[in-house]
Amino acid sequence: MSPTAASPVILIGLLQDALVKNAINKYQVKPSGQPGKEGFIINSAKNNVIIAGTDNSGALYGAMELAERISTQGKLPENLNITDKPEMVMRGACVGVQKPALLPGRGTYEYPYTPQNFPWFYDKALWLRYLDSLASNRMNALYLWNGHPFASLVRVKEYPYAVEVDEATFKKNEEIFKFLTDEADRRGIWVIQMFYNIIVSKPFAEKNNLKTQDRNRLIVPIIADYTRKSIAAFVQKYPHVGLMVALGEAMEGVGQDDIDWFTKTIIPGVKDGLKALGKTEEPPIVLRAHDTDAPAVMKAALPLYKNLYTEAKFNGEALTTYTPHGAWADLHRTLSRIGTVQIENVHILANLEPFRYGSADFIQKSVLAMHNVYEANGLHLYPQASYWDWPYSADKADTRLLQLDRDWIWYKEWSRYAWNCHRDRNEEVKYWGNQLAAMYGCTQAQGEQILKAYEESGEISPQILRRVGITDGNRQTMTLGMLMAQFTNPEKFGLFSLLYESEAPEGEILSQYAEKEWKHQPHVGETPVDVMNNIISFGKKAVTAIDAAAPGITKNKAEFNRLKNDMYCYNAMANSYAAKIKAAVSIIRYKYTDDIADLEKAVPDMERSIDYYRELVKLTKDSYLYANSMQTRQRKIPVPGTDGTMKTWAELLPVYEKELANFKKNIDSLKSPDAKAKKAKQQALTNAQVNIAAGYAGSYTIVENARPFADTAATISGFAKELQGLKAVQLDRAMQIKQGTAITFTNAQPLKVLVGYFNKGGFINPDTWHYALAPQLEIDASANDFGQADVKLSNGILIPGQPSVNIHTYSFKAGTNTLTLPKGIALVLGFIPESEPIPVYDAGLSMTGNIKDLRWLFN
Numbered sequence: 001m002s003p004t005a006a007s008p009v010i011l012i013g014l015l016q017d018a019l020v021k022n023a024i025n026k027y028q029v030k031p032s033g034q035p036g037k038e039g040f041i042i043n044s045a046k047n048n049v050i051i052a053g054t055d056n057s058g059a060l061y062g063a064m065e066l067a068e069r070i071s072t073q074g075k076l077p078e079n080l081n082i083t084d085k086p087e088m089v090m091r092g093a094c095v096g097v098q099k100p101a102l103l104p105g106r107g108t109y110e111y112p113y114t115p116q117n118f119p120w121f122y123d124k125a126l127w128l129r130y131l132d133s134l135a136s137n138r139m140n141a142l143y144l145w146n147g148h149p150f151a152s153l154v155r156v157k158e159y160p161y162a163v164e165v166d167e168a169t170f171k172k173n174e175e176i177f178k179f180l181t182d183e184a185d186r187r188g189i190w191v192i193q194m195f196y197n198i199i200v201s202k203p204f205a206e207k208n209n210l211k212t213q214d215r216n217r218l219i220v221p222i223i224a225d226y227t228r229k230s231i232a233a234f235v236q237k238y239p240h241v242g243l244m245v246a247l248g249e250a251m252e253g254v255g256q257d258d259i260d261w262f263t264k265t266i267i268p269g270v271k272d273g274l275k276a277l278g279k280t281e282e283p284p285i286v287l288r289a290h291d292t293d294a295p296a297v298m299k300a301a302l303p304l305y306k307n308l309y310t311e312a313k314f315n316g317e318a319l320t321t322y323t324p325h326g327a328w329a330d331l332h333r334t335l336s337r338i339g340t341v342q343i344e345n346v347h348i349l350a351n352l353e354p355f356r357y358g359s360a361d362f363i364q365k366s367v368l369a370m371h372n373v374y375e376a377n378g379l380h381l382y383p384q385a386s387y388w389d390w391p392y393s394a395d396k397a398d399t400r401l402l403q404l405d406r407d408w409i410w411y412k413e414w415s416r417y418a419w420n421c422h423r424d425r426n427e428e429v430k431y432w433g434n435q436l437a438a439m440y441g442c443t444q445a446q447g448e449q450i451l452k453a454y455e456e457s458g459e460i461s462p463q464i465l466r467r468v469g470i471t472d473g474n475r476q477t478m479t480l481g482m483l484m485a486q487f488t489n490p491e492k493f494g495l496f497s498l499l500y501e502s503e504a505p506e507g508e509i510l511s512q513y514a515e516k517e518w519k520h521q522p523h524v525g526e527t528p529v530d531v532m533n534n535i536i537s538f539g540k541k542a543v544t545a546i547d548a549a550a551p552g553i554t555k556n557k558a559e560f561n562r563l564k565n566d567m568y569c570y571n572a573m574a575n576s577y578a579a580k581i582k583a584a585v586s587i588i589r590y591k592y593t594d595d596i597a598d599l600e601k602a603v604p605d606m607e608r609s610i611d612y613y614r615e616l617v618k619l620t621k622d623s624y625l626y627a628n629s630m631q632t633r634q635r636k637i638p639v640p641g642t643d644g645t646m647k648t649w650a651e652l653l654p655v656y657e658k659e660l661a662n663f664k665k666n667i668d669s670l671k672s673p674d675a676k677a678k679k680a681k682q683q684a685l686t687n688a689q690v691n692i693a694a695g696y697a698g699s700y701t702i703v704e705n706a707r708p709f710a711d712t713a714a715t716i717s718g719f720a721k722e723l724q725g726l727k728a729v730q731l732d733r734a735m736q737i738k739q740g741t742a743i744t745f746t747n748a749q750p751l752k753v754l755v756g757y758f759n760k761g762g763f764i765n766p767d768t769w770h771y772a773l774a775p776q777l778e779i780d781a782s783a784n785d786f787g788q789a790d791v792k793l794s795n796g797i798l799i800p801g802q803p804s805v806n807i808h809t810y811s812f813k814a815g816t817n818t819l820t821l822p823k824g825i826a827l828v829l830g831f832i833p834e835s836e837p838i839p840v841y842d843a844g845l846s847m848t849g850n851i852k853d854l855r856w857l858f859n
Helices: 018-026 056-073 124-136 167-186 202-207 221-237 256-277 294-301 326-336 360-372 408-419 425-440 444-457 460-468 484-488 510-519 528-552 557-593 596-621 649-671 733-739
Strands: 010-014 040-045 048-053 081-084 090-096 141-145 190-197 242-249 285-288 308-313 341-346 378-381 691-694 698-701 727-730 741-747 751-758 793-798 805-812 815-821 827-833
Touching (some): 010 018, 010 056, 018 040, 056 081, 056 124, 221 256, 242 256, 256 285, 294 326, 378 408, 444 528, 460 528, 460 557, 484 557, 510 557, 528 557, 596 649, 741 827, 751 815
Parallel strands (some): 010 048, 090 141, 090 378, 141 190, 242 285, 285 308, 308 341
Antiparallel strands (some): 698 727, 751 827
């Protein structure tokens, strides 16, 4: 077509296309710069426009850029001279092919691809909408998360029985996976299939008398062979699909096994698939730096395979700060400096769900930190909320809302800054104000008020978690609140110290703040009291801003009202937390003063906290189905959430009301004349009947000077009185370090095994590897499969020269069972009936002194 004044021509192509080159020469176009990979130029040529991409993705993004400008200006812009390219190499979002609850008879992450489990997976129209959304946001990757996808997608000739789905489903899976990967490729989107290690299919496990997953299992040859051949079959079938490898959680964690599995099973499997195809081009492999020594794995892998990436969590499983530091920042920088691309994973967002989040300011600063602090160059973005319930949000509605629609601004903000985070703040306020004005049919000023509401509320959850939370992991649902005992004695609930040491600005936790107040020492950095005051202000400002915008709303009114309700929820939550923080400061002071007046001072604040919580119950009762989308036994904070319970604010309110009633009752008991003379009744636990078949060196009775290890002279010098007389298992210390602990026993009745973990366990510092790591849900999804995650008796055993010992319990049904513990030293202190309660307190047997346990005040 010949260009005329009435009909301008828009030419779209590649820079190397002859037609584009001729047009550039003909119209003497002088681009402002040379675009790189996925980049483009847009130049006016008289009354025509040339869009030229470095590659197909660049041409697509250039066309979308022009379309957006035409939409904004209402006409074809003039005098265009644009050169643009993405700052981040990888810009992807993820979909969890997982569910809120475990499937019957299956473990964590074990979800075959079937229409019964995931009807949405086969919805082509939904996939097209999602892929179009990714493309419009200039995202170039889609991650699919699943425990063991191979048995739903490929057949392995040597293990035909391993397939987990019927023939009809298998064909459906082939069709939809091909459709998805083809459509993604058309939009310049790389599909990456993630899988956990080591997990095998249920039919394979049953056929070979194995567990589908066992964190403490050594590498078994038949499992290695099956996994290698599964990967080879997958690569052969889908050579352009990437693989993302999680070596942690279903393997023992840091160690040679990780390196061997990656270099002797996974990489060879990929190479086998390429060889069968006669191809040499390596598909990308992303190594997830979770519960593994990723730098060591990469060092061993790079000589064998070049197309490698690394990925690590930005703020754990939450969003807490844009000023990360410490050991976690060091790890990210180490990965970034290997020479491959380091991808930042914005993961789970356990402290944000279910309320809406859209702070452009916080997100832009976070992406800047990814570049400037972590030196990373990729983004892997989780849904803002309800990851486990994809594609739906937690909102109550006649028709369930899609995350894709509800959280549009979440995806748009992260992707905008992944493309370019170096944007002027004032211009960004105008940009997002315009976007929100268009969404809700209001003025620019009112759009900017909505942005202000997002940004004020956007500081509340990050600041709460990073200063008073227990963990960055999804075992805590922060929006449901916390028990007062979790404020006063967080160490008793598995306090995850990395949250404070790396994923927060420099500052203090409550215990540090109280100690410094008592000692009249200066405070350092951000304190809990600072956060207490901050979040009250943020909540108030968020409500004021959203109210200011409300009169002008003419479009999407139902969604605006849901957003407005969320701002009120944030405000109620902030005030409830603030009042409880204030109460906790007074209660922790009691540790030092023994003055009942400090406890009494906390009562009005706890009452006020519950008043605000009741408001939160009212606001959420008819607006949300749940707070947390992970509804399994892994959820522990504020209370366990087994079988989909304790997931709403209405369910938690009686817990907090009872907590307050108990607190008042116990204050009254302290006032009685003989309160100090009373001593808690200590009753020895009862031995359960058990026959031990294997895995032990001998037995001993818990008394002073008993020897817990057969190969060392170490003796017990102190123990909690409840343990006296228990028949414990004597172990071989050297064998524990070398092989771990596996004790097989038979019991006629259900029982609990008491296991003692030394308080110096860990996987980061090699000097501590000789102590077994206590159950930790942040890195091991199976860490509560036997109810073992929580400490029951703190500092319950004392062995001179050794760290103090915390006691956990593992529950087993009647029958023949095996207690399996990780490599390293631990104590097996006896077997008691399942029905027998074990007291939860701090026995105070520690070489470093006792941390006063205040949990009894609330029971």
